[in-house]
Amino acid sequence: MRQVSIVGIGQVPVQKVYSESLRWLGATAVRQAMAHAGVDQVDALFAGNMLSDELQNQKHLAALIADEAGLFGIEALQVRAATATGAAALRMAYLAVASGEAELAVAVGAEKMSEGAATPALAKALDTKQEVAAGATLISKNAELMQLYMEKHGMPEDGLVNFAINAHQNALTNPHALFHKPISAEDVLQSRFIVPPIRLLDCSPICDGAAAVVLAPSQAARAYTDTPVHILASSVATDRFRMADRSNPLALEAAALSAQKAFQRANITAEDVSLYEVHDAFSIMACLLLEAAGFAAPGYGWRLAADGEIVLQGKVPIATMGGLKARGHPIGATALYQTAEIVQQLTGQAGPNQVPNAQVGLLQSVGGAAATVLTHVFGV
Amino acid sequence: MRQVSIVGIGQVPVQKVYSESLRWLGATAVRQAMAHAGVDQVDALFAGNMLSDELQNQKHLAALIADEAGLFGIEALQVRAATATGAAALRMAYLAVASGEAELAVAVGAEKMSEGAATPALAKALDTKQEVAAGATLISKNAELMQLYMEKHGMPEDGLVNFAINAHQNALTNPHALFHKPISAEDVLQSRFIVPPIRLLDCSPICDGAAAVVLAPSQAARAYTDTPVHILASSVATDRFRMADRSNPLALEAAALSAQKAFQRANITAEDVSLYEVHDAFSIMACLLLEAAGFAAPGYGWRLAADGEIVLQGKVPIATMGGLKARGHPIGATALYQTAEIVQQLTGQAGPNQVPNAQVGLLQSVGGAAATVLTHVFGV
Numbered sequence: 104m105r106q107v108s109i110v111g112i113g114q115v116p117v118q119k120v121y122s123e124s125l126r127w128l129g130a131t132a133v134r135q136a137m138a139h140a141g142v143d144q145v146d147a148l149f150a151g152n153m154l155s156d157e158l159q160n161q162k163h164l165a166a167l168i169a170d171e172a173g174l175f176g177i178e179a180l181q182v183r184a185a186t187a188t189g190a191a192a193l194r195m196a197y198l199a200v201a202s203g204e205a206e207l208a209v210a211v212g213a214e215k216m217s218e219g220a221a222t223p224a225l226a227k228a229l230d231t232k233q234e235v236a237a238g239a240t241l242i243s244k245n246a247e248l249m250q251l252y253m254e255k256h257g258m259p260e261d262g263l264v265n266f267a268i269n270a271h272q273n274a275l276t277n278p279h280a281l282f283h284k285p286i287s288a289e290d291v292l293q294s295r296f297i298v299p300p301i302r303l304l305d306c307s308p309i310c311d312g313a314a315a316v317v318l319a320p321s322q323a324a325r326a327y328t329d330t331p332v333h334i335l336a337s338s339v340a341t342d343r344f345r346m347a348d349r350s351n352p353l354a355l356e357a358a359a360l361s362a363q364k365a366f367q368r369a370n371i372t373a374e375d376v377s378l379y380e381v382h383d384a385f386s387i388m389a390c391l392l393l394e395a396a397g398f399a400a401p402g403y404g405w406r407l408a409a410d411g412e413i414v415l416q417g418k419v420p421i422a423t424m425g426g427l428k429a430r431g432h433p434i435g436a437t438a439l440y441q442t443a444e445i446v447q448q449l450t451g452q453a454g455p456n457q458v459p460n461a462q463v464g465l466l467q468s469v470g471g472a473a474a475t476v477l478t479h480v481f482g483v
Numbered sequence: 484m485r486q487v488s489i490v491g492i493g494q495v496p497v498q499k500v501y502s503e504s505l506r507w508l509g510a511t512a513v514r515q516a517m518a519h520a521g522v523d524q525v526d527a528l529f530a531g532n533m534l535s536d537e538l539q540n541q542k543h544l545a546a547l548i549a550d551e552a553g554l555f556g557i558e559a560l561q562v563r564a565a566t567a568t569g570a571a572a573l574r575m576a577y578l579a580v581a582s583g584e585a586e587l588a589v590a591v592g593a594e595k596m597s598e599g600a601a602t603p604a605l606a607k608a609l610d611t612k613q614e615v616a617a618g619a620t621l622i623s624k625n626a627e628l629m630q631l632y633m634e635k636h637g638m639p640e641d642g643l644v645n646f647a648i649n650a651h652q653n654a655l656t657n658p659h660a661l662f663h664k665p666i667s668a669e670d671v672l673q674s675r676f677i678v679p680p681i682r683l684l685d686c687s688p689i690c691d692g693a694a695a696v697v698l699a700p701s702q703a704a705r706a707y708t709d710t711p712v713h714i715l716a717s718s719v720a721t722d723r724f725r726m727a728d729r730s731n732p733l734a735l736e737a738a739a740l741s742a743q744k745a746f747q748r749a750n751i752t753a754e755d756v757s758l759y760e761v762h763d764a765f766s767i768m769a770c771l772l773l774e775a776a777g778f779a780a781p782g783y784g785w786r787l788a789a790d791g792e793i794v795l796q797g798k799v800p801i802a803t804m805g806g807l808k809a810r811g812h813p814i815g816a817t818a819l820y821q822t823a824e825i826v827q828q829l830t831g832q833a834g835p836n837q838v839p840n841a842q843v844g845l846l847q848s849v850g851g852a853a854a855t856v857l858t859h860v861f862g863v
Contacts, residue, residue: 104583124612147719156536160615162607163565163724166854170724176740178719179855180571181563185543191560195575202582203484204717227542232504235540337584339527339558344543344550360556474546475559 106321107200108331109481111140112443117281117312117431120217125152125159128313129213130171132439136209136315140327145317146205147178151192151212152435153185157224158215168211178205184339185228186241186384188212189438190468190477193316197337200318212436213313221309225434228471230345242306242385244346244472246298249387252353253300256402260300264291265408266386266421267304267428273415274425276455279440281310281431305386307426312433314440330450335369335463336480338362344474357476358395358467365478366397369463373397377461378420378448380441382469383427392467393419396478420458423448438468442479449483487580487714489861490707491520491697492823497661497811500597501691505532505539508693509593510551512819516589516695520707525697526585527558531572531592532815533565537604538595548591558585564719565608566621566764568592569818570848570857573696577717580698592816593693601689605814608851610725622686622765624726624852626678629767632733633680636782640680644671645788646766646801647684647808653795654805656835659820661690661811685766687806692813694820710830715749715843716860718742724854737856738775738847745858746777749843753777757841758800758828760821762849763807772847773799776858800838803828818848822859829863 113135115128123131129150137145150165161167165179178199184191189212196210226240234244252258267286274280286304294303317327324331340361346352366372373396383389390404398419399407412418424430424444427437445464447453453461464481493515495508503511509530517525530545541547545559558579564571569592576590606620614624632638647666654660666684674683697707704711720741726732746752753776763769770784778799779787792798804810804824807817825844827833833841844861 153542156542156604156607160607160611162533162536162563162604163609163851163854165564166721166850167610167724169721170728170854174721175723176720176736179564179721180574180719182575183542183561183563184545184559194560195562195578198575198578198582198584201584202578204578204581224536224542227536227540229543230547231540339560340556341546341549341554341559343555344547348550356556470546471543474543474550 104201105203106333107197107318108321108324108333109316109446110319110324110327110331111136111317112446113139113315114279114440114443115313116279117310117433119310121215121311125155125213125215126167126171128215128311129168129211132313132315133168133172133209133211136317140317142207142327145177145207145209147199147208148174149192149195149208149210150181151188152181152214153183153188154214154216154221154224154434158219184475185470186434187468187470187475187477188435190479193438193442193479194337194339194477196318197334200320208318209315210439211315212439214433214435215311216309216433217311233345242301243298245385245387246301248352248391249300252387258405261288261292262405262409263305263386263390264288266383266389267291269413270383270422270426270428273423273456274429277424277430280425280429281308282429301385307384307428307432310431310433312431312436314436314443316439316442332446332449333482334479335482336365338364339477341475342473346472353391355391355395355473357473358392361476361478362396365480369480371463371480375463376465377463378423378458379465380445381421382467383422384432388469389421396467415456415458423456423458438466441466445481449481484581485583486701487577487698488701488704488711489696489826490699490704490711491516492826493519493695494659494820494823495693496659497690497692497813499661499690501595505535505593505595506547506551508595508691509548509591512693512695513548513552513589513591516697520697522587522707525554525557525587525589527579527588528554529572529575529588529590530561531568532561532594533563533568534594534596534601534604534814538599564855565850566814567848567850567855567857568815570859573818573822573859574717574719574857576698577714580700588698589695590819591695592819594813594815595691596689596813597691613725622681623678625765625767626681628732628771629680632767638785641668641672642785642789643685643766643770644668646763646769647671649793650763650802650806650808653803653836654809657804657810660805660809661688662809681765687764687808687812690811690813692811692816694816694823696819696822712826712829713862714859715862716745718744718858721855722853726852733771735771735775735853737853738772741856741858742776745860749860751843751860755843756845757843758803758838759845760825761801762847763802764812768849769801776847795836795838803836803838818846821846825861829861
């Protein structure tokens with residue numbers, strides 16, 4: 104199997120509402136990433152998008168983005184894993200290059216959530232027959248997890264506030280982020296309940312965006328860039344689909360299993376990770392992922408945040424460019440933004456957000472109520 | 484790159500309406516294919532489905548099917564290319580095994596078109612802004628092609644009837660096929676217009692079904708079966724997305740390009756092909772694909788059918804188990820049915836449908852109005 108590296112990145116600034124089309128967003132990120140890699144052609148394009156079926160009435164998006172980007176003739180396929188979809192596109196591009204079927208592949212994620220009702224479409228990441236029919240949404244499932252966590256581990260009401268505070272702080276200096284305003288613990292605790300105990304500022308925002316990365320065989324990477332970033336591992340794992348079927352819903356077994364597989368493949372431990380782009384769609388999810396990936400014992404994830412260890416200079420810097428909470432979470436694009444941000448960090452190009460001596464970046468992406476989790480490890 | 488072989492197949496009989504759920508259909512095909520390969524675990528599952536977003540309100544299908552099949556923990560991702568989606572799932576499973584990331588991977592396609600309005604959801608394979616907004620559907624686009632073909636090549640009104648007749652004839656003895664009744668030229672020509680010049684019997688039916696195949700490295704294939712079938716090539720190509728942007732819409736450039744790539748990789752020519760599972764969603768598409776893949780010169784595809792060369796004993800046997808027209812076209816499952824049928828043919832297990840001395844099987848899968856085409860070549 105060939106080693107695979109990232110040789111170009113592209114990020115369209117996240118916005119609440121773009122007037123431009125979904126295809127324009129996707130094609131723009133593709134062209135940016137290709138320009139960054141210094142190439143005008145690729146062999147394959149793998150597109151991640153979750154909501155265009157409902158919001159844009161469009162079901163053939165990879166070929167449409169390839170056409171919009173002027174990439175006639177190339178392979179183009181769409182990949183999905185609900186809210187982890189961007190990472191699925193990255194994995195497919197990785198497989199295409201690793202296998203030798205593509206010399207240059209672009210993974211792109213694009214989402215335009217502002218055109219229509221995103222929330223009911225997002226709920227389709229759950230089991231429609233058994234969960235959605237009973238009134239569940241992604242927010243209510245995360246609220247269940249937070250409630251369970253507070254009860255089991257005695258976490259105080261303000262236990263998670265630093266996740267949102269850190270994300271907003273880091274977004275301040277990221278030009279691609281949606282939010283550029285700091286928030287306080289009071290802001291979080293005084294924001295309205297969405298589904299108790301989850302409040303508005305525990306949630307990532309609905310927004311529009313697109314990001315892309317160009318992949319090449321590591322052996323050839325320096326033909327495109329002086330600073331390639333290597334994909335040290337790519338893994339996927341699933342859990343019992345319905346949270347109700349899991350013996351311990353707080354354990355996020357798909358996250359733990361995919362992290363174990365990826366760490367083994369990359370030959371690292373959690374201690375080697377310089378920064379962790381976590382799936383902080385909800386603060387409780389970031390907390391549980393810190394535990395599942397091995398950065399904290401069960402019941403101690405929130406303390407990492409409370410103790411100030413998740414900031415740029417902390418023990419486990421997370422959401423270093425704003426995270427899902429403050430950079431924004433345009434679903435299918437999110438993991439590609441995170442990948443681009445890890446590339447910025449590992450190449451020393453994160454500006455005021457730079458994590459000191461960043462050598463290894465970790466990315467985890469959560470599909471639905473963690474029925475699917477993808478883990479990627481990056482190094483230089 | 485590792486060579487990849489098929490070591491197990493599973494097919495749920497196509498039906499107009501299943502009372503069972505989509506997830507049941509998918510999981511049943513998966514378990515059948517795994518039982519056929521003699522395995523009770525796989526590393527990865529790649530699911531093809533086009534319409535569950537609208538028809539089942541379900542957007543996280545790969546993990547759901549894995550759960551339903553009892554495959555806890557494994558990798559599971561969904562892949563799409565509009566109406567070519569089943570072939571996209573096959574390609575992804577191929578890349579996973581070829582790269583070394585999976586030792587055993589299952590590609591499954593499942594579609595339940597009977598739950599709701601399939602036709603408007605199918606139209607989303609076109610450009611919603613520029614084509615669907617102007618009234619186009621997949622049927623109207625194929626009608627355009629047929630009209631253009633008749634005008635350009637002087638094909639008579641009954642020029643395509645043998646495509647449907649052959650498909651229905653071959654489906655008679657396929658237990659997995661939807662239709663088991665022969666039809667005549669009169670039946671075709673007297674069936675009602677859907678969009679002129681396309682008549683009802685020029686179209687594949689809306690139906691429910693699921694099929695799956697298990698892939699393993701060729702080196703290990705005989706541990707699972709005495710009769711592995713090798714994937715000699717897998718390729719994807721795209722065309723200008725909108726038919727109106729193509730200099731010659733009848734040329735199906737994505738089909739021609741992906742066939743050229745696949746033939747080169749497999750080191751074969753069209754003359755080496757023993758049977759061709761063609762994308763006969765509409766008879767005109769089968770005709771154009773015969774030309775694009777190199778079996779007939781432009782304007783002569785219909786003559787292969789008219790001259791009786793597409794039957795089991797003909798020069799280019801197509802739709803050997805009934806094709807999309809008569810086995811049925813449950814979209815995301817179709818290419819997996821076709822792959823399973825090619826496996827039956829190449830292993831001498833096609834019963835009364837057996838093509839004599841079948842050595843090489845060709846599969847082409849068309850997304851939308853041929854904006855995406857996947858080509859797979861199989862051998863023994």
